[in-house]
Amino acid sequence: MVLAGRGGARMLRILNIRLSRCTVLSQLMRVPLPPLVTPRVLGVDDFALYGDTYGTLLVDAATRLPLTLWEGRDADQLSRWLREHPGVKVACRNGSLTYRQGITGGAPDAVQVSDRFHLWQGLSRRVQDIASAHRGCLPAALPSAGESDPAPVGEPAGNTAADTRAARHARRLFEAVQALTRTGRSHSSVARELSLDRRTVGKYARARTWQEVIRRPPRKPSSLDPYLDYLQQRWDEGQHSAKILHEELQAKGYCGHYQRVKMAVAPLRRGLPLDEPRERPPSPREAARWITAHPHRRNIHINELLPRLLEHCPELRQTHDLVRQFAAMLDNRDATPLTGWLDDLAHSGLAPLAGLAGALREDQDAVVQGIAPPYNSAVNEGRITDVKLQKRLMAGRAGVPLLRHRVVLIAHLRRRYADRPPR
Numbered sequence: 001m002v003l004a005g006r007g008g009a010r011m012l013r014i015l016n017i018r019l020s021r022c023t024v025l026s027q028l029m030r031v032p033l034p035p036l037v038t039p040r041v042l043g044v045d046d047f048a049l050y051g052d053t054y055g056t057l058l059v060d061a062a063t064r065l066p067l068t069l070w071e072g073r074d075a076d077q078l079s080r081w082l083r084e085h086p087g088v089k090v091a092c093r094n095g096s097l098t099y100r101q102g103i104t105g106g107a108p109d110a111v112q113v114s115d116r117f118h119l120w121q122g123l124s125r126r127v128q129d130i131a132s133a134h135r136g137c138l139p140a141a142l143p144s145a146g147e148s149d150p151a152p153v154g155e156p157a158g159n160t161a162a163d164t165r166a167a168r169h170a171r172r173l174f175e176a177v178q179a180l181t182r183t184g185r186s187h188s189s190v191a192r193e194l195s196l197d198r199r200t201v202g203k204y205a206r207a208r209t210w211q212e213v214i215r216r217p218p219r220k221p222s223s224l225d226p227y228l229d230y231l232q233q234r235w236d237e238g239q240h241s242a243k244i245l246h247e248e249l250q251a252k253g254y255c256g257h258y259q260r261v262k263m264a265v266a267p268l269r270r271g272l273p274l275d276e277p278r279e280r281p282p283s284p285r286e287a288a289r290w291i292t293a294h295p296h297r298r299n300i301h302i303n304e305l306l307p308r309l310l311e312h313c314p315e316l317r318q319t320h321d322l323v324r325q326f327a328a329m330l331d332n333r334d335a336t337p338l339t340g341w342l343d344d345l346a347h348s349g350l351a352p353l354a355g356l357a358g359a360l361r362e363d364q365d366a367v368v369q370g371i372a373p374p375y376n377s378a379v380n381e382g383r384i385t386d387v388k389l390q391k392r393l394m395a396g397r398a399g400v401p402l403l404r405h406r407v408v409l410i411a412h413l414r415r416r417y418a419d420r421p422p423r
Contacts, residue, residue, distance in 0.1 A: 001085075001247040001406060001409045001410050001413055002410060002413075002421070003083065004024065004028060004393070004398075004402075004406060005022070005024055005025050005394075005420050006021045006403065008021070008024040008028075008192075008394075009021045009023075009024050012024070021397070025402065026400075027277075028069065028405065029401070029402065029405055029407075030273055030407070031405070031409060032404065033408055033409065034408070034412050035156075036058075036067055036068065036085070038085040038087040038088065038247070039060035039061065039063070039067070039087075039088065040062060040087070040088070040089045040090065041060070041061035041062050041088075041089065041090040041091075041092065041375060042058060042059070042060070042067075042088045042090070042091045042092070042110075043059035043060075043061045043062065043092045043093075043101075043209035043377055043379050043380040043383075044056065044057075044058060044091060044092070044093045044099050044380070045057055045059075045093070045094060045105070045377060045380035045381070045383075046073045046094075046096070046099075046123075046385055047069075047384045047387050047388065049071060049391070053071065053072075054072070054074065054181060055069055055070060055071050055072065055387075055400065056069060056077070056078065057069045057082070057380065057383060057387060057407075058071045058378050059383050060378050061090075061092060061375065061379050061380075064379050064382075064383075064413050065408075065412065065414075065415065066259070066383050066386075066407050066408050067408075068081075068404060068408065069344040069387065069400070069403070069404050070400065070404070071400045071405060072355075073096070073098055074098060074101070074102075074184050075098050075099070075101040075102035075105060076102070076105075077102070077246060078099060078100045078102030078103065078105075079101075079103075079105035079106035081106065082102070082103065082105075082107040082110075082194075083106050083107075084370025086107070088107045088110050088279040089111065090108075090110060090111045090113060090375055091103045091110045091112050091113065092113045092375050092376060092377045093112065093113070093114065093115065093127075093360070093366075093377070093381065094114070094115055094118040094377065095114055095122060096247050097350070100363060100366070107414055109321070111369055112365070112366040112369065113366060113370050113373065113375045113376070114123075114363055114366035114367045114369065115368040115370055115376050115377035115380075116371065116375060116380070117365065117376065118368050118377070119330075119360075119370055119371075119383065120292075120326075120330065122356060122359075123292070123323065123326060123356065124207065124288060126352035126353055126355070126356050127288040127291050127292055127294065127319055127323060128284055128285055128288035129352040130288075130315060130319050130352055130353070131284035131285075131287040131288045131291075131314065131316065132206060132352055132386055133206055133352075133398055134315055135206065135207075135212070135284055136182055136186050136207075136208050136212060137309065137313035137316065138281045138282050138284070138287055138309065139281040140308060140309055140313065141281060141282055141305040141306065141308050141309035141312075142281055142305070142308075143308075150288060158302045161247075167210075170210050170213050171210045173194075173204055173210075174204050174209075174210035175210075175223075176194060176209060176211060177190060177196075177204035177205055178200055178205070180193065180194075181201075181205045181236045181415075186203045187202050187205060190205075207267050207319065209265060213323060217324060221287075221372065222255045222256070222260065223254070223255065224249075224254065224256055224260050224261065224264055224419065225262075226273060227249050227252065227254055228264070228274050229267060230249070230252070231245060231261075231264060231274065232268075232274055234248065234266065236300050240265075240268075240269070242258065242262040242265055243258065244259045244260075245261055245265065247259060248406075251313045257313070259260075271381075282305070282401070287309065287316070290305070290306050290309075291306075291316065291319060291320045291323055292323055306320075312372075313384035313411060315349075315350060318350070319350065319353070320346060322341070322344060322345060322348065325337065325341055325344075326341060329341070329371055333371060333372050333373075334366070334371070334372070334383060335368040335371040335372045338364070338368060338371065339364075342360060342361055342364075343357075345357035345360075346358070369415065372375070382405075386407065386411070387403070387407055390406050390407055390410070391403060403405050
């Protein structure tokens with residue numbers, strides 16, 4: 001069961017049993033599945049089979065054992081299974097409309113629970129969308145010029161003169177995208193006309209100036225930084241060979257590669273200063289992680305940068321306050337403030353949060369059940385991880401029937417050995 005085809009054949013060969021991989025798989029598929037008992041609490045979740053094809057996994061949340069899985073995630077198939085196996089009282093799922101409709105059609109009396117993990121994940125994605133829309137505010141998280149010496153917020157780092165080819169290309173694209181999006185056209189339409197990726201169009205549409213698009217973040221600290229003063233000194237003394245400079249640095253204890261030294265002295269050859277390491281502004285993903293992280297889990301550095309960012313950007317401050325309100329509901333398992341919180345989202349003036357409020361209102365009963373009771377999809381997520389492991393071990397060559405057989409049998413096999421008393 002565990003090793004399946006080729007792995008099972010190799011193991012049997014060690015035991016002097018000669019069977020081909022096909023015979024091993026044939027014997028495996030002949031092992032009957034354990035009788036399926038309709039669970040009281042059912043877990044429903046999807047997983048990626050390959051490419052854009054998904055599958056559905058059903059789990060008994062009480063015994064934590066997988067029941068079955070199939071290809072696809074359509075509502076009709078789930079409804080049919082629930083009608084054939086009546087008795088489900090609670091169904092834990094994600095926020096998928098497909099699973100919501102399937103459970104409603106197959107077990108209308110079952111209490112649906114929208115999982116807390118997926119609720120928080122959905123909110124986190126909206127926070128990242130807001131941070132992306134206000135990426136021009138993100139450099140404000142860095143200390144001001146009086147505290148340190150970062151690059152000015154409005155200027156690109158490094159050599160980004162307006163007459164470079166990259167700058168001219170960025171300016172042309174920025175002007176073209178901005179001209180089309182101002183007419184109200186969608187990003188997809190603009191991407192088709194300009195032969196660009198939709199994400200590229202979104203990046204240029206959100207930017208306030210073309211410099212924001214071409215700006216590259218300052219480089220991160222490296223092992224060469226302690227030797228920059230020596231490099232500058234030797235350059236001023238007339239030593240311009242990167243190879244000799246690398247040998248001299250090696251004698252001083254530098255263990256890095258020659259290419260790093262060559263790249264470091266490149267600005268000096270153009271009459272520019274050495275590229276000093278500077279702290280880069282947070283990316284939208286990092287800023288969203290700062291906002292959604294629990295205050296006690298943020299490190300000291302983030303606790304210094306985040307207040308600067310929130311003070312500079314009222315929209316991100318408002319987002320931060322709304323996130324903390326929802327986190328308090330999850331921590332206290334109290335859904336009483338949910339209605340007022342959804343009203344605040346709808347009237348926040350932030351499109352991603354307003355859209356989230358509309359989606360949660362349509363599924364409000366399940367959201368309330370997800371915040372308050374002890375049911376959740378943690379068991380589902382654990383089993384999904386196991387399904388992905390088995391799928392990868394088969395290298396994508398096996399079909400769904402074999403995957404289902406192995407996932408169900410291996411889970412019961414582990415339980416049987418775990419419950420066996422020690423000898």
